[in-house]
Amino acid sequence: MRPADSISPTEGLPDPRTPPTKFRPDIEGLRAVAVLAVVLFHAHVPGLDGGFVGVDVFFVISGYLITGLLWREAHSTGTVRLRSFYGARARRLLPASALVGIVTAIAAAVLLPALKARSAMGDGIASALYVSNYRFVLQGVDYSSPLAAPSPFLHYWSLGVEEQFYLTWAPIILGTAWLIRVVGRRSRTEATSSRRPYLVVLALIAAASFALCLVASYWAPFVGFFSLPTRAWQLAIGGVVALTATQWHRLPPRIAAVVGLAGLALILLACNQLNESTVYPGTAALLPTLGAALVIGAGCATPTRGCGRMLALAPMLAIGRISYSWYLWHWPVLIFAPLLVGHPLGLAGRLAAVLLSAVLAVLTLRFVENPLRFAAPIRNSAWRSLGLGAASTAVAVASCVALLVVVPAPVGRGTPATPLTLTATPVPAGSGVDAYNAAVQEVFAQAQAAVAASADLRAVPSNLQPPLADAAAELNKVYANGCLLSAWQIQQPDCASGDTGSSTTVTVVGDSNAAMWQPAFREVVDQRHWRLQMFNKAGCPLLELPTLSAQLKREYTECERWRGEVAAKLKAEPPRLIVLTMWRQYGRDGYKTGFSAYDPAWLDSLTRMVRQLRGTGAEVLVLGPAPDPQSVVPVCLSGHLDDAVACAPPKSAAVNQSGIAAETAATEAGGGHYADVTGLFCTRDRCPVIVGNTLVFLDMTHLTVEYSRQLAPAIGALVDRALAHS
Known part of the structure; x- marks a missing residue:
């Protein structure tokens, strides 16, 4: 936006044949x-x-x-x-x-x-x-x-x-x-x-x-x-x-x-x-x-x-x-x-x-x-x-x-850190639910130990993955395979990966915050020789709520039509497990979408959706939210290369514990399983944005591909526990 320039009678036009204009x-x-x-x-x-x-x-x-x-x-x-x-x-x-x-x-x-x-x-x-x-x-x-x-x-x-x-x-x-x-x-x-x-x-x-x-x-x-x-x-x-x-x-x-x-x-x-x-x-x-x-x-x-x-x-x-x-x-x-x-x-x-x-x-x-x-x-x-x-x-x-x-590209100057490595103990077939709970607790304990070890990290590790300068490009990887639909797209492709001939299908449904878990789920299905489906659309959680598009600034009709198409696909070919997750910051800070996460309409819609998905015969796992990092993490770290703690939000600000508890009850009321994943990210007090040598967030809402992939053993344990009920 800029003011139009003033034009004097003959500015830049000295030819006397050009008639002068009057100042207005x-x-x-x-x-x-x-x-x-x-x-x-x-x-x-x-x-x-x-x-x-x-x-x-x-x-x-x-x-x-x-x-x-x-x-x-x-x-x-x-x-x-x-x-x-x-x-x-x-x-x-x-x-x-x-x-x-x-x-x-x-x-x-x-x-x-x-x-x-x-x-x-x-x-x-x-x-x-x-x-x-x-x-x-x-x-x-x-x-x-x-x-x-x-x-x-x-x-x-x-x-x-x-x-x-x-x-x-x-x-x-x-x-x-x-x-x-x-x-x-x-x-x-x-x-x-x-x-x-x-x-x-x-x-x-x-x-x-x-x-x-x-x-x-x-x-x-x-x-x-x-x-x-x-x-x-x-x-x-x-x-x-x-x-x-x-x-x-x-x-x-x-x-x-x-x-x-x-x-x-x-x-x-x-x-x-x-x-x-x-x-x-x-x-x-x-x-x-x-x-x-x-x-x-x-x-x-x-x-x-x-x-x-x-x-x-x-x-x-x-x-x-x-x-x-x-x-x-x-x-x-x-x-x-x-x-x-x-x-x-x-x-x-x-x-x-x-x-x-x-x-x-x-x-x-x-x-x-x-x-x-x-x-x-x-x-x-x-x-x-x-x-x-x-x-x-x-x-x-x-x-x-x-x-x-x-101002060169920022590079970590700290001591090289050890990559996060999680190991899940396989649960023998036919085991009871307690064995699956124990497996989940074990792998979460490993993650907790790694998160706690990184909670007081000061200098950004020199072997940080991905490097800060490359983090912004990672979101393109999520969109690159065409499985995460943009705001304008409606028709959902099959988006199958893993063992596409397997009789066991896991379908992950939701917005871009569901798509960010694809690397973890891909590791899980590859290890188990299952089939993975990704049904994802930007800014569109699979909840029956009147939705506005903050990007398009109007009623999000594409979202409503996509939801209908996805529901029809799931009903026609039910997978064994449906994983439902989404961003939990809708409606905050002027981000107008027509609804707010965790409000009564959200929770009622979650219960209805879980019940509807259970009606297809599939098990339903609702994945809880990753914490809110409160900043564009790579940008923040680039300004605090010697003090990564400055970019790590307190848990009280990053995690809505009451909202997670309400979602747990709403999911169970619909007959589904709820997984609180806070332990994969936060200690009792803080949510570090670097764990080991891995950058956790690529912006202020999405996980990096690397951290998602490293959490695969924990996600696999949650999937196995959900399927143990089927």
Whole structure:
């Protein structure tokens, strides 16, 4: 998200044939509204849960100003001088962007844990090249996720959209003029004398982009939010207002004043009524987009009446002037301020950080933006302007690359540790339940001893497996075999492994927290020559609960359909054992899914589901939760290489003992078996995140492949005990 750049009458366009434009104080004030919305939203000021719509206002302003600029040049000269256009944009935007980017990268290297800092450098390089929006798309970044630690460069995504807009818009205007000349056999001047063909082109772009936006907002919200093709309609609407300015100018003053006030009201309504759970952009983006278009259009008729009078007040103009630099500074200041003071900021602290970023914005405007923007040697040369922009980008990229060398991949420096090794004693066939209980207790005791030995581990072992730098890639292994379905997939493949011809099948059903146990169960079935089925879907526990997708921000219809398909498969071909497990943090910390783990609806649904699965003739084992590590473990450890205990949460925070007890009762009420696995992870007081030389968690919710596999003997003992009842 970023403010549209101011355009002075002939900036970067010294040709006297280009007609000058008048300064619009109402648009400068509208920039102030937009940046205040975004900044105060990021500061979590109450009543502005939809302040992120400020970016939509900026896009409309950019579309209006840039389209008007290009049209006026095309109309007066018959062409668009791309070199001058791009030079003006480069001189205006890139130096300040590069400065803030370099400072942000240095702060990340100093203040963030090594893994997070290195990731931030990658974001910084993408931001300097103005493709960070697509980097975030490829990473599946959820802009509003309450769980993910945001990048200090996250706000640069909209600069990417804007720069991509500049790169494409001028050729579109130029290409339209060329097409008119070729098709209509007109002269260059005739080809640019009518606005109608350009309006048709903008209307087509807006229609196609809005349609794509609606689809993407529903199916892939991160694509809809971050990409130019799904945002182009907002820029095009601003362009339509620019090309219909003469029609807007004919509005009677009173009607124009009402229209402008109505537009401002739509923007403010969006700021107050929308929130981070809104499907966005989607249709909700119409509120701020049309609101901004109405304010700008009304200002074509009466820029000093209605809301134009309020927007032209001196404080609003002052904020509008620093809006670009303020936008650049506010986000990294809000990210890094808590790290500097050593604790999260309250509302007063966040507002102080916002004010500090405003001071930095004033200084940047005074000493960077304006001197370079208006320096005659640069301003009068398109090549020098382009050179300045290229140099700024090159320095920003080089700085991030250099910092990647300064902040190397984190490696454990501690004494090599002994790998965890568990051994389960086979139980003779025909033994009673007590023998199976004893086998479970024996292997759990081994795990407890290893966990206790690692509870006070300080230095990260030098032979840590997997290495911290490789942990993030491990989740891809879980998805790689196609058995863990993404949010959009419904049809469940067979996903059989082990001895696929065996008459004994174990089926593990649930979300990604069920899929993380696949390495352990694969070891179990391979040793027993059984067949393993994995039925897993991200964010979708096999419980009959009305479910929202935190990722898709809507009713999770794909989850409901998947549940039906899985239930039909299990009924048609019942396995010998069904293992049911899932993440137990649904509904926490703003992670909105329509239900909460351990609440009465959850427990009732668990009992019903166990009873339903038992009705297939299979035994049912409900696997209790792994503890909540309370952090992204590899990132935390990368910042505490000599103090791993700092990343090990206390058991009281990591384990919901009352919830586990309630699930045990609910499972037994449905006729199933419950396995509390806390002993495989925690001592009486603490849950270490390294056991032996093995990293336990690859993020803040999933086990590493290595630790899951090492727990296979314990899982095998639990499986044998559950099947002893059949």
